[in-house]
Amino acid sequence: MTPLRLVVVDDHPVVRDGLRGMLGTQPDFDVVGEAAGGTEALAVVRATSPDVVLTDLRMPEPSGAALIRLIAPEVKVLVLTTHDTDSDVLPAIEAGAVGYLLKDAPREELFRAVRAAARGETVLAPSVAALLLSRVRPQRPLVAQLSAREREVLALIAEGRTNRDAAALLHISEATVKTHLLHIYAKLEVPDRASAVAAAYRRGILK
Known part of the structure; x- marks a missing residue:
């Protein structure tokens, strides 16, 4: 199988080195280039024709959504950043990013996200998914x-x-816990545990 060709874009050399080393542990990944800013990234992308670009958002111009808009959708873009505010997330997604992860994501989650991005599948950090849902659904108590x-x-x-654990602490059966979780997912309109927790914090159910 031909390895996925990846380009890493981040203005911090230590971050680029770390990502290159981490991604290099996977036999189906080939980091073919890296860049410290938008202008350099455009040149590297043109020279290497990657399958996926992993990019931060805040760096020398063109940065963030501007860079994504210039290379997507021909190249799949996976945002990897520390920022998950409206002003970062929404422009990046609107510009064409197929994924949005935070830098504290576990490495296995990052690997899965890269492979999914290469297939054109959307991958979002829970906090990002919650933010986007809040934009398309009316808030309800x-x-x-x-x-x-x-x-x-x-x-x-x-x-x-x-x-x-929950069953033991609440003195109920595991099956009952699962039933409660299904009810929670339905009421919060989320697909899984991580999304339920993110939605609960965002809406004030959990403090």
Whole structure:
């Protein structure tokens, strides 16, 4: 199988070195170039024809959405940054980025995101997904919709507890915990645990 051709764009040399080393551990990845800013990135992309560009947003011009707009959709762009505010996320997604991760993402999550981005699939950090959902859905008071037990389960999940842990702490069965989680997902209109926790913090259900 031909390795995915990757370009890393970040204005911090240590970050670029770290990403190159990390990505280089995967046999299906080939880091063919790197750049410290937008102008250099454009030249590297033209010279190497990568499958995926991993880029930060705040760096020498053209940066952020401007850079993404110049290379997408011909090249898949995966944003890798520390910023998840409206002013960063929305322009990047609108410009054509297929993925948006934060730099504290586990390495396995990053590897999966790169492969997904190469296939044109959208990959979003939970906080980013929650932000985008808040832009397309009207806000509704959700605290009253969650039962006291559902809020207890959600709080334990937010602490990183497993279903088994939650069941033991609440003196209920694991199956009951799973049922509560399904109800929580439905009420918060989210697909999984991470999204439920992100939505709960954003809407004030969890403090």
